[in-house]
Amino acid sequence: MSCQRGQYVTAAVVTAGAISGAYYAYRWYQENATKIPEQWTQVGTLKDIYAYPVKSCGPVIMNKAELSILGLKDGWLRDRFLMVVDEKNNFVTARAYPEMLLVHPSVKSSVLTLKHADMEPVHVNLAEVVTNQCAKTARVWGVEVPVFDCGHETSEWISRILDKSSNNFRLVYYASHGARTLRAGTSKIYRFTKNDTGALPDEVPFNLVNQASVDDLNTRLKETQVTPRNFRPNFVMKGGKAYDEDNWKFVKIGDNVFEIIKPCFRCILTTIDPETGVRNVNADPLETLKTYRQSTEPAARRSAGSSPRMGVQMSLRSAPGGLVKLDDPIYVA
Template identity: 30%
Template sequence: MSTPQVTGLYIYPIKSGAPICLPTAWAESRGLAMDRRFIICDPEGKFITAREEPKLLRLVSTLVHDGLILSAPGKLPIYLHYHEIRDQRQQVAVWNDILAGKRCPESLDSWLSDYLQQPVHLIYNDPDSYRVAGRAPKRPVLFSDGYPILLTSEASLQAIRDEGPTDTEMRRFRPNLVVKGAPAWAEDDWKRIAIGDVELELVKPCERCVLITRDPHSGEKDPRSEPLRTLARIHRSEDGRVCFGHNLMVTKPGLLEVGARVRILE
């Protein structure tokens, strides 16, 4: 059997926005550097994701040395300089958590509000924006749904393609870390892995929702509810939940690289 290796590293600077593919990524306790450091919310502080607003899937972030360049269909790009992030804080509700982040410039709010056709704010997760995963104080997390890193497997994706839509893209599942070289669904049995100097704990399978039925490029919903329908038929967790991929915690920070070997510790 071949040794598993990393084939993809992805970050999403703005929650629900388009991914950035990287050759290397720094894994810190709260997740990959610059992953889900920003979130969009309404004026009352309720977070907005592509589940409610699929136009976010087409919101592209480009990393530059002193900030982000945002672009979207029908909009001229806009530059967010990190030094322009305001000291004003706003509470934002992310599922059952409420935390305070820093407001971004009003020009960014106006640009995003025009694109989404509703009033919104862009919020930055700074070191004082405290949130933990699973109510565990030693498990800090940023604006991801619940855990810092999501791992998926190319073989598990192929299992979906074999039983359902053959053109299903990994991008639908919004992973941070993609591996190949292990059998389909093998990741369900891993408990701890190491990649280079980085050590990771596999906490729980990732439950899937209707978001994966939306085309990651256009935002359009699949009329047959695929690939969720196929996934529900061929793979569920022990408690019957429809799952794909695994949620990870970082137990030893360090640098991740595409091509690195994945060692199964437990």
């Protein structure tokens, strides 16, 4: 039987993996040559960097990270490269299973560790997963994606957390070097390219939140307070003015250039406390955001409905392989 296998590490495949990754990065860069602005204005600095190895689970706090076309990385630590699927291989998220927010991943070398307060930690060697597994198909928002299964032990561990079953859910790992296919319903009013969807995020590989905008939101909230972690960003900027991000087209962090594809329109996930997994009884901050942060642009409003904006969705426009680190200057154009 032949099947698609990973080309990531192990002594036998490390060279092939490096060559393959470099080829995809070079091809992406050639296909996505964008006219980079020449004039930039500094608006703040990089306050926090977050990667979410498992979609909808807890973050890994980073001091620095490498930029790939598929998102943040640091060796085997990749942003949203793993996800939980149900028995029909459809992705599941904390929108339906808030307990996922209390699963805390970490990656050391090629070993992923998952921790939860009520469980003993579980470990899975991702190098073995991608070397020994055949790729199968899962779905994210109806789009088929190739994945490797992370094994029975992690399946049982996650299933016990989510519904106390033994095998209703499985953990899978993205099995491609390229971005996943755009979903059919992707809005035509935004400039998505075929390489802008990342691995397993909802829409794009990079998300930035402005701390000043979160601070302003907190002045409007009556019975709760939120942090940028409610919005699950990759980057948090400090030093800016509230909602200035509405007017940006490009962002540069250090020497790395991103194009803003669209505002980030927010969902019910923001109403679940990232520290406790408890839903806000008033559906805040979402309901408060709806009172003043819905798009006024007709086409965007038709696309987003009543979903309010907070943060921006970005794709990389400079060459892959650059580094970002805390306190890097952030410029916009």
